Amino acid sequence: MWPIVGSIGGHPVYSYGLAVAVALAVCLALAWGRRRTAGLETGDLLNFVLLGIAALLFAPKLWAMFHNLDFGAAAWLGLLQFWRLGELSAGVVVAAAALTWAVYAARRRIPLRPVLDAYLPVVLAGLAIQRGGCFLAGCCYGTPTAMPWGVRFPPGSPAGDQFSGQALHPVQLYYAAVYLLIAAGLWGLAAWSRRSGRFMPPGRSAGVGLLLAGAAHAGVGAFRAEAAAAPIIWAAGLVAAAGGAALLGWSSRSAPPEPAPAAARGPAGHRRPMGFAGNPKRKSSLEG
């Protein structure tokens, strides 16, 4: 559609990259406003974002090094070249981000479920914007369709090269729409919960969201054209949905939330003395 929006100093500006930047900005803005709901300090929130960026920059290259058993100097040098992205694999990036976030949360004794409840809609909104970038770049495209909303991508884009002149399912927009719908639903659920005073156990909102998002990811994946990617897409969707179901099960065993005073954990970036960590009651109720 519009893979390159212009150039600065002779360097092309990619619409996909721009969409990622916008998504990051929007996510950061939304997350900033909800950090107290999530029980996060500003430093923790920024650390979560940095860990996500690090996962994006380094995880694919590290994965390639281990997968190829290539630990030569060139591979290490490539790891440091942060201006070059490795072969992006959403699964590797998401898995690495989730792992680093989980480790960070555990070390900081941050209860995960309130964070997920607060930020899953934010992440989904960011993914919706990122999918808009996919649409503009003409990647992650759908199968040919005779439906009136089918989109013809221009030559030079992956979709246009693969299906020259053919109308395709705009699956990028399907993704964006379902992510936004789920995000809106989760926000609506949270608002209803607050207004009605019927607090949900921690993790329930995120569990529902993850379950729906996983199912939607797999479902929309049925319209994706790249047959080779289909099993991975479906597997990722099913894993996410299974994670959502597990989260729901976990939340069903918990009491309604006990808001966590962020200040009790000390400033982010400083490890608390072990003796100061103890709040066995809260740890028991929130961390299971």
Place this chain on the structure above:
Amino acid sequence: MSNSFKIALIVGFAALVPFIGGACSCFNKLNLSPMRGGMSPDGTGTLTIWMGGVRPTVEESTSNVLTGSYSFLDHHQEGASYDMRVQIIDSSKISVNDIGGVGILQFPDDITGFAASYDNYGGQSGPLEVQAGLSTVPITSNHALNAEPGHQLVIVRVPPELVPGEGQPENWFENTMTFQINPVRAIKIKAIMAATVPTGSGGYYYLPVCPAVRSFAEVPQVNIPETPPSESIPFPPLADLPHPGGPLVYNLDEGTIYALRYFPRLDFDPTAHTEGFGFVNTGAEDATVTFHAFDAAGQSVADSPNWNWPAYGQGAYQAEGLLLLTQPAQGWVEARSSEYGLLGFFLTQWFPGGVLTGLDGAGVFTSTMTKGVIPRIQMQNGYSTEVRIVNPSTEGITVALQKSYATNGSYIGSFPVPARGALVTDLTAYGSFDGALYLESGHPFIATATIRHGNNCVATANAVAFGDRAETLFASHIVLWPGIYSTSINLHNGGNGSDATAEIRPYYANGTPMAAPFNVTVPQSATVTLTDTQLGLPDGASSEGWLEIRSPGKPLAGCITFGDPARRLYESTLPLQAAGSKDFYYAQVANGDVGGVVYSTGISVVNPSTTTPVNVTITVHKSDGNVNGYAVHRTLAPGEKFVRQLSTLEGIGELENQASGYIHVTAEAPVLSFVLFFDQQFSFMSAVQAQSK
């Protein structure tokens, strides 16, 4: 780290990502293939393709022989690969690490300014060495790869450090070539992937491996459009690339190139038995063929003179004649052909006391295997089986054997097979059984079994490579004439880890079911034999048809045997077919009265489609390649089997008597087919295995 610094990092990334984020994951994967390319209005042409470099898998490495296999995959042709086994003979010791890789491209000769680069978008990028303006490159000291008239060759060399070590996964790079073209126009190029071997004097030999050809005339063209470089340029389908049909030897010591074919059995006794060897040359060039016999210990027994196989011609000769043998000899034979398109068979003949009592044929091996199964072993009720396992390489190997019978399988032992030698055993030392024999080695081998009922009849069953097992198998002919003519099938379930349930679907010749589909359990590691009524053939009545066997998720290997159940006067075994083909050759045909023996040849062609008719053409050729009679055209209805003796083929006209020649079957869609030839008295019968180029 202060929060301000963290925010600065995030903002920095957000500012950077629009410049580095071209698209998400699928972008890279999509560009693995096909090529992208075209011409800019300023006269710059571009060609871009993702390729994954990998070293060949080494099968054999001695002081002067290196044998390896390549497998080229096109990620846009799922399941398709161009597999090539190459043997390099070079007395100056080479290792796999000496072998490099290049692309040799043919461009119009007015194109200039070639440059190339690579980038894996993971930190590895740089220029590629390009040599342009070449008219020829050496393959060996006596063969060269020449540019076609009006063209030049351009070599793009892959830096050795980019090629992963042996056994490592491929290393993917986006390769981009640019060039200057004036006037700007669409062009046609050709490309060959070649292995390079140092000549020892600073140069290289360039050994084509994909496609493995000796002339660019054989290589399909790729069109690069005049439009700006964003077009998707499809590769030719891998199946359309010319292939030598088997192992290829680049003998750098002699400067020769030849294709290998293996005859697994030579057992010449002028008073009792021998083998006949036959080839049909399906190519347009005359072939020079030599035969090299080795005994069981791997010692050379005989080397034949050069024999000529004319283009499109066929010849079948006794082994002793080809090899000029005057004394009994045992072992196996390697044939070396200057041309690639030779399909062959061998015919074991049994004539104790000078009277022919049995013969049966099997296909020549065009490839080796490391795991396989001989689908028929018969040792009980008067039968004996001789197994012959051949090691065609120059290093000794060990082969593990496991017998497989009706209920299970059991390990026999591991046995050495000398370099260039053979293991010949009748298996009696390991207990009598009927079933199959599973063979496994870490190194290539071929194997065959000769099954006899005393001196009454002989049948031959070649080993089936384990990779050729299939979930659907076909028998294009089953027949029962009670007491006279019988059909049995062996089904082997190896490597599946559990019992297999095979669904048997017998059909009459007109495609209607002969019986309702029924299931047969083939236990794990076992071999089940089904005979006549167990295949669905009606009890007590003469009938014939064809058979489909389905074993979803549990691939099976198998063979079919036709025989004389009462007198055991004739018998013939051939492998079940896993898939149809649109182009079959049968390397031997005998028909009519020749030297007092009246031969008949029968052919069966089945259309396995349940929905679509298929047009089939059958031609019978004489030894010189000329058509005997007329080509026969026939439309087969869905599920129809067409079976005739050659002389009764409608429209074939008068056939000259022939004791050799070949049959060619072509079809618009894949069909199944097989051929039997026999004498009028049914004192012998032999299958001729269908072969495709």
